[in-house]
Amino acid sequence: MASARFETRRLTSDAMFVVCTACAIVIVTLLLLVSGYLVWIGAGAINLSFFRDIPTGDVANPGGMRHAIEGTVILLALAAAVGVPLGVAAGVYLSEYRHEWLFAGPLRFIADVLTGVPSIVVGILGYELFVVPVARWTSNSVSFSGYAGAAALAFIMIPIVARTTEEMLRLVPRTYREGSLALGASKAQTVLRVVLPSAFGSISTGIMLALARVAGETAPLLFTALGSRLLTRDPSEPFPSLTLQIYTYATGPYPEQKKLAWAGILVLLAILFVVNLLIRLVAARHASTRLGKS
Amino acid sequence: MTTDVSAISAAALSPNASSGDARSQHRSFRLGDALLGLVCRGSAAIIALMLGALVLVLLTSAMPAIKQFGLGFLVSSEWRVNELERPVKDAAGHVVMEEGEVVMETIKPAFGALPVIYGTAVSSLIALVVAVPLSLGAALFLVRVAPTLRLAGPLSFLIEFLAAIPSLAYGIWGLFVLAPFLQSRVGPAIQATLENVPGLRWLFYETVTIAGKAVERPIPITGRDMLCGSLVLAIMILPIVTSVSRDVLKAVPRTQIEGTLALGATWWQSCVAMLRYGRSGLFGAVMLGLARAAGETMAITMVIGNNNQINPSPFAPAQTMASLLANEFAEASEGLHQASLLYVALVLLVMSLLFNIIARRLVVGRASPAGH
Numbered sequence: 185m186a187s188a189r190f191e192t193r194r195l196t197s198d199a200m201f202v203v204c205t206a207c208a209i210v211i212v213t214l215l216l217l218v219s220g221y222l223v224w225i226g227a228g229a230i231n232l233s234f235f236r237d238i239p240t241g242d243v244a245n246p247g248g249m250r251h252a253i254e255g256t257v258i259l260l261a262l263a264a265a266v267g268v269p270l271g272v273a274a275g276v277y278l279s280e281y282r283h284e285w286l287f288a289g290p291l292r293f294i295a296d297v298l299t300g301v302p303s304i305v306v307g308i309l310g311y312e313l314f315v316v317p318v319a320r321w322t323s324n325s326v327s328f329s330g331y332a333g334a335a336a337l338a339f340i341m342i343p344i345v346a347r348t349t350e351e352m353l354r355l356v357p358r359t360y361r362e363g364s365l366a367l368g369a370s371k372a373q374t375v376l377r378v379v380l381p382s383a384f385g386s387i388s389t390g391i392m393l394a395l396a397r398v399a400g401e402t403a404p405l406l407f408t409a410l411g412s413r414l415l416t417r418d419p420s421e422p423f424p425s426l427t428l429q430i431y432t433y434a435t436g437p438y439p440e441q442k443k444l445a446w447a448g449i450l451v452l453l454a455i456l457f458v459v460n461l462l463i464r465l466v467a468a469r470h471a472s473t474r475l476g477k478s
Numbered sequence: 479m480t481t482d483v484s485a486i487s488a489a490a491l492s493p494n495a496s497s498g499d500a501r502s503q504h505r506s507f508r509l510g511d512a513l514l515g516l517v518c519r520g521s522a523a524i525i526a527l528m529l530g531a532l533v534l535v536l537l538t539s540a541m542p543a544i545k546q547f548g549l550g551f552l553v554s555s556e557w558r559v560n561e562l563e564r565p566v567k568d569a570a571g572h573v574v575m576e577e578g579e580v581v582m583e584t585i586k587p588a589f590g591a592l593p594v595i596y597g598t599a600v601s602s603l604i605a606l607v608v609a610v611p612l613s614l615g616a617a618l619f620l621v622r623v624a625p626t627l628r629l630a631g632p633l634s635f636l637i638e639f640l641a642a643i644p645s646l647a648y649g650i651w652g653l654f655v656l657a658p659f660l661q662s663r664v665g666p667a668i669q670a671t672l673e674n675v676p677g678l679r680w681l682f683y684e685t686v687t688i689a690g691k692a693v694e695r696p697i698p699i700t701g702r703d704m705l706c707g708s709l710v711l712a713i714m715i716l717p718i719v720t721s722v723s724r725d726v727l728k729a730v731p732r733t734q735i736e737g738t739l740a741l742g743a744t745w746w747q748s749c750v751a752m753l754r755y756g757r758s759g760l761f762g763a764v765m766l767g768l769a770r771a772a773g774e775t776m777a778i779t780m781v782i783g784n785n786n787q788i789n790p791s792p793f794a795p796a797q798t799m800a801s802l803l804a805n806e807f808a809e810a811s812e813g814l815h816q817a818s819l820l821y822v823a824l825v826l827l828v829m830s831l832l833f834n835i836i837a838r839r840l841v842v843g844r845a846s847p848a849g850h
Contacts, residue, residue, distance in 0.1 A: 197744035204749075205623065207615025211716050212633065215640045218651050218713065273521035281518060291522050293838070294529050300766075300834035301532065302773025304800045305827050308807065308820065312535045339528060346525060372510035393642075400644025403775040403800075407807055427646055434650050435780060442654075449647050460639045 226450025229443040239413040243438040249448055251415040255424035260395055262334035267341030268391055275349025280375055298343040304403040310336035311407040330419030333409025337398040348390030352383040389463045396459040400452055402427040536824045543817035551821055554590025557786045559815055571690060589818035593786045597796040602771040604708035609715050610764055617723035618749050641717035649777035652710035657781055661701030681791050697793050705792040707782030715767040722766055726759030727752055762840030769833035775800040799826040
């Protein structure tokens with residue numbers, strides 16, 4: 185009797201072991217299938233003209249996406265110029281001023297909550313805050329602009345950078361701070377010359393991660409940067425972005441433009457892959473040096 | 479306090495420095511500290527301001543619609559952007575004529591969010607039903623099997639990379655690969671099997687009113703429908719739910735597992751014990767997946783078919799809150815239409831904030847591996 189029950193238990197266990205393994209295999213194959221397909225088709229569509237040319241207006245021979253690549257780079261630079269200093273400073277507050285529990289706790293919570301705001305809602309906020317007022321001010325009917333797009337991206341970046349900076353600063357041993365203060369350094373000197381530099385590597389990976397995240401965003405740009413087919417470097421105009429251009433081409437009717445969309449996706453994926461790999465490597469080196477020290 | 483102590487110690491460490499030097503150094507220390515405090519506190523305040531601005535701006539811009547429709551907006555399924563003229567009908571359904579002319583009535587534009595709330599809820603729920611069991615199984619594999627096979631590192635990297643793939647990429651895959659596949663293979667196959675099963679006719683037929691008569695007509699299977707949208711969402715939330723569940727399960731103390739094994743539990747029974755131990759964190763992982771699915775925009779816009787209707791069939795096109803915004807916001811005229819869209823955005827924001835707050839509380843509250 186008892187052995188029969190044991191037998192069933194063992195069989196159930198074995199069956200569930202197989203099920204769990206199958207789940208992992210299904211997920212990995214499914215996701216590899218998706219990304220593999222994107223890479224495969226993208227590789228067939230990409231060529232030098234993609235990086236070199238701008239849209240021609242001819243649907244049979246649509247040119248390239250140079251304008252969109254440059255646009256994305258400029259948007260990211262603008263977003264980072266605002267988002268990184270603010271995010272890092274807020275992260276320093278959350279970590280180094282956390283004894284101000286009345287504010288630090290709720291602010292951490294708010295930052296967490298902000299990372300979960302749907303990106304389309306951020307886009308709409310950007311529209312209401314930067315596009316509508318500017319249009320009213322300059323009495324244009326519309327004033328979509330690269331600045332509005334960069335602001336929307338910065339909005340997404342700030343909470344992410346703040347939270348990763350905080351996490352990384354918390355990993356800096358307390359003894360570093362105490363040592364610095366004991367040597368007569370002020371709090372500002374301690375934070376700027378000891379705490380931040382010793383977490384520099386991991387904070388910059390956090391920033392890279394945030395940049396990679398917003399590089400793939402489309403929804404916040406729909407109603408702010410709007411997209412453009414011109415090679416423009418003036419962010420007060422409607423501004424091109426890789427993701428917006430991919431979306432326009434992919435949902436459009438022309439096969440040649442769709443090919444460009446596939447190529448664009450490949451470029452995006454390649455960037456993300458490299459960033460993730462770099463972060464992985466840096467994290468691994470970090471872990472090993474820390475182990476070596478202790 | 480800190481500055482005082484450090485200034486004194488600095489003076490003590492450099493006995494040759496005159497007291498004037500120490501005082502000026504002291505002053506510059508105080509200035510530096512004050513500046514740093516100002517910058518950091520200011521930046522932190524901006525985070526609070528961001529949330530405030532988000533809620534405030536959406537609330538004020540949606541005000542016209544909130545005033546006009548109130549909470550009834552959430553349960554109304556009208557979505558008429560333009561004024562509509564139609565002939566007045568009497569009780570018998572005949573067109574009313576007066577002096578040889580058809581009497582017309584004007585129907586004002588009306589807006590209601592029920593179809594998009596329905597679309598968001600159903601697509602997210604189907605996505606969860608598909609994704610959560612798979613993710614939990616895979617998370618158990620990652621925590622309990624993969625390390626012994628030296629697979630944990632590469633698999634984790636893979637899943638984290640896939641979590642970083644932008645939704646645009648999943649959308650394009652859904653649009654060009656999954657939707658045609660569902661249209662040409664899966665849809666017809668399901669229809670052939672289930673069409674004649676009694677009670678399942680609603681899957682494939684809809685009843686519409688044409689010229690006053692109720693007509694039953696087949697739903698064309700286009701592949702761009704609720705089913706496709708839900709499946710793409712499911713694939714998109716797999717990585718995040720898996721990786722958060724993995725972290726939660728990893729945080730289960732080893733002694734718990736060893737204890738169950740020592741009591742004679744099988745592999746699976748100790749897994750169940752792990753799942754039970756981490757249940758609130760796992761629920762948090764599910765909520766994070768739900769929040770992501772509900773707020774997802776680009777992928778769903780490309781594959782769900784974008785039709786503002788409530789149709790129980792998974793083969794009918796639908797619309798979610800996010801896809802409605804992506805589709806209509808750019809073209810909406812100022813006024814009630816735009817205000818209604820902003821009302822939808824506000825509902826979406828409140829909903830996803832709620833899911834996120836619950837999720838954070840559950841995941842961070844219990845199973846934080848980097849405990850304080």
